[in-house]
Amino acid sequence: MTAYIIRRLFAVIPVMAVVALFVFFLLRFAPGDPAAIIAGDDATSEAIAAVRAKLGLDRPVVEQFAVWVWGLAHGDLGVSIFSNLAVTRLIAQRLEPTLALTLSTLFVAVALAIPLGVLAAWKARKLVDRLAMGFAVLGFAMPVFVLAYVLIYFFAVRWQLLPVQGYVPIAEGLWPFAQSLILPSVALGVTYMALIARITRASMLEVLQQDYIRTANAKGLATDRVLLLHALKNAAVPIVTVIGIGIALLISGVVITETVFNIPGLGRLTVDAVLKRDYPIVQGLILVFAAVKVVVNLLIDISYAFLDPRIRY
Amino acid sequence: MMFRLFAGLLALLLPLSAVAQEKVLRAVLHADVRVIDPVWTTQTIANIHGALVYDTLFGNDADQKPQPQMVGKYEISLDRLNYSFTLRDGLKFHDGSPVTTRDVIASLKRWGAKDGVGQRLMGYVSEMKAVDDKTFTMTLKEPYGMVLESLGKSGSSIAAIMREKEALTDPQQQVKESIGSGPFIFAKDQWVPGSKAVYLKNKDYVPRSEPPSSFAGAKIPGVDRIELIWMPDPQTAMSALVNGEIDFWENPNTDFQPMLEKAKGIKLLKTGKIDSTQGMIRLNHLQPPFDNIKARQAMYYLINQEDYLRTIVGDPRYYKVCPGLLTCGGPYENDGGTQWMKEYNPKKALQLLKEAGYKGEPITVLAATDHNTITPATQVLIQAMREAGINVDVQSMDWGSVVTRRAKKDPPAQGGWNIFVTTSGGVGSANPVLHTWIGASCDKGLFGWPCDPEVEKLRNAFGMASTEDERKKVAKELQARAMDDVVFLPFGQWDIPLAYRADRISGIVPNTGLVVLWGITKK
Numbered sequence: 095m096t097a098y099i100i101r102r103l104f105a106v107i108p109v110m111a112v113v114a115l116f117v118f119f120l121l122r123f124a125p126g127d128p129a130a131i132i133a134g135d136d137a138t139s140e141a142i143a144a145v146r147a148k149l150g151l152d153r154p155v156v157e158q159f160a161v162w163v164w165g166l167a168h169g170d171l172g173v174s175i176f177s178n179l180a181v182t183r184l185i186a187q188r189l190e191p192t193l194a195l196t197l198s199t200l201f202v203a204v205a206l207a208i209p210l211g212v213l214a215a216w217k218a219r220k221l222v223d224r225l226a227m228g229f230a231v232l233g234f235a236m237p238v239f240v241l242a243y244v245l246i247y248f249f250a251v252r253w254q255l256l257p258v259q260g261y262v263p264i265a266e267g268l269w270p271f272a273q274s275l276i277l278p279s280v281a282l283g284v285t286y287m288a289l290i291a292r293i294t295r296a297s298m299l300e301v302l303q304q305d306y307i308r309t310a311n312a313k314g315l316a317t318d319r320v321l322l323l324h325a326l327k328n329a330a331v332p333i334v335t336v337i338g339i340g341i342a343l344l345i346s347g348v349v350i351t352e353t354v355f356n357i358p359g360l361g362r363l364t365v366d367a368v369l370k371r372d373y374p375i376v377q378g379l380i381l382v383f384a385a386v387k388v389v390v391n392l393l394i395d396i397s398y399a400f401l402d403p404r405i406r407y
Numbered sequence: 408m409m410f411r412l413f414a415g416l417l418a419l420l421l422p423l424s425a426v427a428q429e430k431v432l433r434a435v436l437h438a439d440v441r442v443i444d445p446v447w448t449t450q451t452i453a454n455i456h457g458a459l460v461y462d463t464l465f466g467n468d469a470d471q472k473p474q475p476q477m478v479g480k481y482e483i484s485l486d487r488l489n490y491s492f493t494l495r496d497g498l499k500f501h502d503g504s505p506v507t508t509r510d511v512i513a514s515l516k517r518w519g520a521k522d523g524v525g526q527r528l529m530g531y532v533s534e535m536k537a538v539d540d541k542t543f544t545m546t547l548k549e550p551y552g553m554v555l556e557s558l559g560k561s562g563s564s565i566a567a568i569m570r571e572k573e574a575l576t577d578p579q580q581q582v583k584e585s586i587g588s589g590p591f592i593f594a595k596d597q598w599v600p601g602s603k604a605v606y607l608k609n610k611d612y613v614p615r616s617e618p619p620s621s622f623a624g625a626k627i628p629g630v631d632r633i634e635l636i637w638m639p640d641p642q643t644a645m646s647a648l649v650n651g652e653i654d655f656w657e658n659p660n661t662d663f664q665p666m667l668e669k670a671k672g673i674k675l676l677k678t679g680k681i682d683s684t685q686g687m688i689r690l691n692h693l694q695p696p697f698d699n700i701k702a703r704q705a706m707y708y709l710i711n712q713e714d715y716l717r718t719i720v721g722d723p724r725y726y727k728v729c730p731g732l733l734t735c736g737g738p739y740e741n742d743g744g745t746q747w748m749k750e751y752n753p754k755k756a757l758q759l760l761k762e763a764g765y766k767g768e769p770i771t772v773l774a775a776t777d778h779n780t781i782t783p784a785t786q787v788l789i790q791a792m793r794e795a796g797i798n799v800d801v802q803s804m805d806w807g808s809v810v811t812r813r814a815k816k817d818p819p820a821q822g823g824w825n826i827f828v829t830t831s832g833g834v835g836s837a838n839p840v841l842h843t844w845i846g847a848s849c850d851k852g853l854f855g856w857p858c859d860p861e862v863e864k865l866r867n868a869f870g871m872a873s874t875e876d877e878r879k880k881v882a883k884e885l886q887a888r889a890m891d892d893v894v895f896l897p898f899g900q901w902d903i904p905l906a907y908r909a910d911r912i913s914g915i916v917p918n919t920g921l922v923v924l925w926g927i928t929k930k
Contacts, residue, residue, distance in 0.1 A: 144579045
């Protein structure tokens with residue numbers, strides 16, 4: 095297992111190198127010029143050219159790439175073209191809201207989806223199953239922003255129970271922190287809930303037809319023990335895979351949810367940087383996202399060995 | 408033991424009480440603060456930041472007359488060549504150091520090297536010299552009537568006074584610290600670019616004694632803390648305002664206005680008679696067909712301002728047909744050249760274009776897809792051009808790409824362009840010298856590069872004019888000439904009101920050309 099993990103970690107290096115190369119040149123060849131955006135509406139062509147020169151954007155692309163890679167090799171992701179702040183600082187500022195939203199969303203999704211999926215599989219093709227899966231399909235089909243606006247209207251504007259927008263760091267109080275996450279987590283969690291519930295149902299249905307489940311039932315074990323201890327544990331591998339993919343997707347940005355609820359997360363940082371052509375931020379973020387995806391995939395693979403003793407690396 | 412446990416839990420559950428007791432103004436503006444140097448960029452949001460943090464020597468009042476701000480007394484020689492300025496008492500930077508003439512001269516030199524209006528002023532200045540720490544002189548090569556107006560302007564790139572340390576930064580580079588002597592202190596450690604910028608009350612600030620008037624008068628920091636919160640989604644901003652989570656929203660969408668008008672505790676405020684936005688269609692004078700003056704003049708027959716204004720704003724209370732190039736309602740509004748704007752006639756437009764040599768070649772329009780006013784205005788223009796039978800090559804792109812591409816002088820087929828749509832602030836557009844889009848200084852001018860020495864001569868003459876009557880006369884001649892040359896096609900003027908919680912805040916300073924948040928107090 096240790097050798098496998100080390101091998102996988104080393105495999106990260108070529109993946110990151112390809113991502114770095116691809117992102118850097120894609121950005122440079124895309125239309126748009128940060129110097130023109132910085133200079134503003136009333137700037138002349140000469141003023142824009144002067145800003146471009148000072149930012150080093152008029153140098154050959156290969157030279158710019160070499161400078162960036164040299165910085166990366168020294169652990170420096172660069173400095174934002176606009177704010178002059180270190181990219182690492184900007185990413186660090188957005189990490190807490192993103193992690194908080196990711197974890198709370200997954201909590202909502204998993205807490206609802208697994209019971210729903212298990213119930214639907216247990217009562218397969220009966221009314222409960224149809225209702226549960228109908229709910230899941232509805233959750234999956236409804237755009238996040240529609241649900242978000244509906245939630246805001248009722249819970250924030252009309253009943254004034256929760257805030258419309260914003261993120262309150264946990265250091266400023268547990269209840270304000272939780273309040274700021276309830277609506278976004280529910281809006282986003284419903285989509286993931288639907289996905290996890292359907293996977294749980296499908297996986298459980300397959301397991302429930304196995305001989306050892308029939309044996310457990312024949313031995314007179316209580317239904318809940320059969321479902322939760324025997325069936326769910328053996329159906330867990332695909333469920334964990336979906337949850338893992340969900341974590342990677344959520345960390346790399348849920349732009350619409352972050353925008354509607356005004357949460358300063360990594361997704362919005364990415365989109366803003368792309369629109370402003372703030373190259374160092376985009377490059378830094380894509381590298382971080384790539385690393386997160388690789389690590390999450392590795393953790394998922396490792397978890398398989400714990401969930402299913404037959405799997406060995 | 409139990410009491411301590413309970414107290415600990417309570418502390419964890421409740422927000423920090425110190426923050427709750429502060430008077431905090433939460434405002435949503437049109438953009439987020441990403442750049443902290445108002446001289447390095449002409450972005451309005453950087454100037455809003457600059458106006459909070461930095462002070463200026465002069466400030467233009469509601470009538471656009473310059474009034475002393477950091478300056479206590481000043482003298483102008485009879486030949487109008489020598490200016491002497493003395494700083495008023497009590498001016499201190501946020502780090503506690505006093506403001507000296509060294510800081511002022513270095514700041515003016517940096518601003519004068521970067522900003523268009525500053526460059527024009529510095530073209531007349533032969534020398535700036537410190538007499539002592541509080542007095543300095545400015546000597547001109549020839550009289551220039553816009554010295555004080557330029558120093559007091561509130562539109563793009565205010566003449567912000569920085570510490571000498573920052574003012575010596577290359578004008579093409581952004582300063583690293585934003586330490587001014589203005590009414591609010593920038594809390595850089597709390598700045599989250601793309602989300603929030605925080606400003607703390609400058610308790611050492613000594614405001615002027617005159618009442619606030621636009622960019623002049625007392626700049627009283629009325630709250631302890633200002634949070635500029637960036638909300639990219641207008642629906643969220645509206646809900647947040649209704650819910651009382653924010654106090655001030657600079658640019659509510661016009662379709663939200665009926666809801667905001669009915670919402671309890673909220674008021675809409677038209678900020679002033681010239682604090683508006685002017686719509687402009689810019690033609691590329693370097694490329695055919697608009698290198699021909701007749702082709703440019705043909706485009707006047709495609710402008711029906713009502714079409715644009717109804718599409719952008721909708722509610723007639725908030726827009727105004729304005730056929731001139733200088734802000735309607737401003738001191739230099741006039742009818743020079745406005746005969747061009749009298750007739751909407753697409754057939755005549757095409758006929759005149761053909762007479763100018765247009766043979767149906769594609770005309771490239773840079774169409775921004777993500778701007779709340781420029782996008783719909785461009786669509787109206789494209790529709791009118793198609794109605795006339797013009798071959799329109801619509802290049803759709805985000806605004807960031809438009810601002811990049813419009814700087815290219817190449818032919819449209821090689822990445823250049825023929826037409827783009829933009830806007831200008833009404834306060835700046837009220838004055839022919841401050842309104843840089845009215846200029847026609849060829850290669851040195853703004854995108855589109857109109858080239859008419861007579862226009863520039865008249866702008867200079869406006870600057871030289873010594874009486875208000877003379878200025879008005881020159882402004883009319885200038886507008887007539889600029890409209891004949893088609894420096895840009897105006898498509899109207901609008902004044903979208905800001906929205907605020909009238910049950911919580913008061914004291915908004917109107918007609919500034921820039922959102923200024925000093926003077927606002929909160930209950």
